[in-house]
Amino acid sequence: MTSSLEALTVDGAPRHRTATEFVEATLKAAILDGRLAGGLPLRQEEVAAVFGVSRMPVREAMRRLEAQALLDFVPHKGAVVTEISAEDAADNYAIRRALEPAALTLSIPNLTADDFARAADLIAEMDAETDESRVGELNRRFHMALYARAGRAKLLALAEQQLAVADRYLRFHLAAKGREHLSQDEHRALLAAAERRDTDAAVAVLLGHVDTAAATIAAFFRERGGSR
Ligand code: NI
Numbered sequence: 095m096t097s098s099l100e101a102l103t104v105d106g107a108p109r110h111r112t113a114t115e116f117v118e119a120t121l122k123a124a125i126l127d128g129r130l131a132g133g134l135p136l137r138q139e140e141v142a143a144v145f146g147v148s149r150m151p152v153r154e155a156m157r158r159l160e161a162q163a164l165l166d167f168v169p170h171k172g173a174v175v176t177e178i179s180a181e182d183a184a185d186n187y188a189i190r191r192a193l194e195p196a197a198l199t200l201s202i203p204n205l206t207a208d209d210f211a212r213a214a215d216l217i218a219e220m221d222a223e224t225d226e227s228r229v230g231e232l233n234r235r236f237h238m239a240l241y242a243r244a245g246r247a248k249l250l251a252l253a254e255q256q257l258a259v260a261d262r263y264l265r266f267h268l269a270a271k272g273r274e275h276l277s278q279d280e281h282r283a284l285l286a287a288a289e290r291r292d293t294d295a296a297v298a299v300l301l302g303h304v305d306t307a308a309a310t311i312a313a314f315f316r317e318r319g320g321s322r
Contacts, residue, residue, distance in 0.1 A: 099125075099136075100144055101129070102130075105287055106243035111146040113145075113151035114154045115149060115155075116145065116151075117141065117151055117155035118158050118183070121136070121155065121156075121164075122159060122162070122164060122269065125159070125164045125165075126164070126188065126269065126318075127318060128174050128318055131175060132178060133177045134139050134173060134175040134178035135232070136156065136172070137172060138152050138172065142211065156173050160173070161225075161265075162226065162266070162268075163227075163262040163263075164176055171206040176262065176266070178262065178263065178266060180312060181317075182187075182259075184308065186250070186256060186260055187260070187304055187305075187308035187311075188254050189309065190304050193253045194237065194241065194253055194300055194304065195297045195300055195301060196244075197244045197246070197250060197253050198241055198244075198296055198300055200243040200246060200249075201240060201241045201242060201245075202240075202243065202293050203243075203291065203293075204244075205240065205242075205243050205288060209246070210288070211240040213236055213288075216232055217282060219232050220278060222235070226265065228267055229268060230261030231266060233257075234254065234257040234261055236281060236299060237257055240251055240288055258275055260307070265305075266314075267310060267311060271314075280303040280306065281300060283299045287291075287299055
């Protein structure tokens with residue numbers, strides 16, 4: 095690991111205000127473009143030594159990278175570079191495409207005014223959220239609010255599990271491309287169709303929403319090159 099880390103530190107600290115920002119920005123760029131490969135363990139003391147900083151800013155930088163889904167904290171192993179791949183993303187979207195329309199279809203007839211209000215609040219929260227690392231969680235809660243009345247606990251658990259995986263890809267994408275790339279138009283259209291109890295329209299919007307996300311992530315991996 096040390097050699098791949100050392101190669102990152104060449105164009106040095108002066109552009110960054112603090113050691114934390116320096117470490118965060120340098121590691122983030124290398125994770126996003128694949129120079130630090132998924133699954134690579136990053137030990138705090140080793141990163142601190144290579145960057146010539148103390149461990150405290152390294153710990154804080156890693157915490158920020160975890161919030162952006164760029165690092166995972168694995169028990170007994172510590173921080174590792176998040177393992178993502180074009181194949182895993184495509185699989186995730188295929189599963190979402192199968193599960194979520196089923197949950198939505200069962201749920202729509204039973205949704206209440208409170209459910210619609212909660213979903214609308216979550217859209218507003220996503221619009222106002224400046225912390226990119228929270229957007230994925232709000233997205234998951236918005237979708238689950240619309241599926242919640244399906245009355246099928248296992249189906250909902252599976253749907254939520256896949257939304258949590260999608261959350262990683264969403265945050266990863268936001269980290270790479272920035273907040274302005276997230277449109278709420280599809281969320282608003284989905285909520286509006288559900289409120290009209292128009293199941294066919296709601297399912298069509300949902301499928302388009304998942305397909306758009308899948309195409310965006312596929313393009314991200316293509317731009318990055320290969321299967322890194
Ligand atoms: Ni969404």
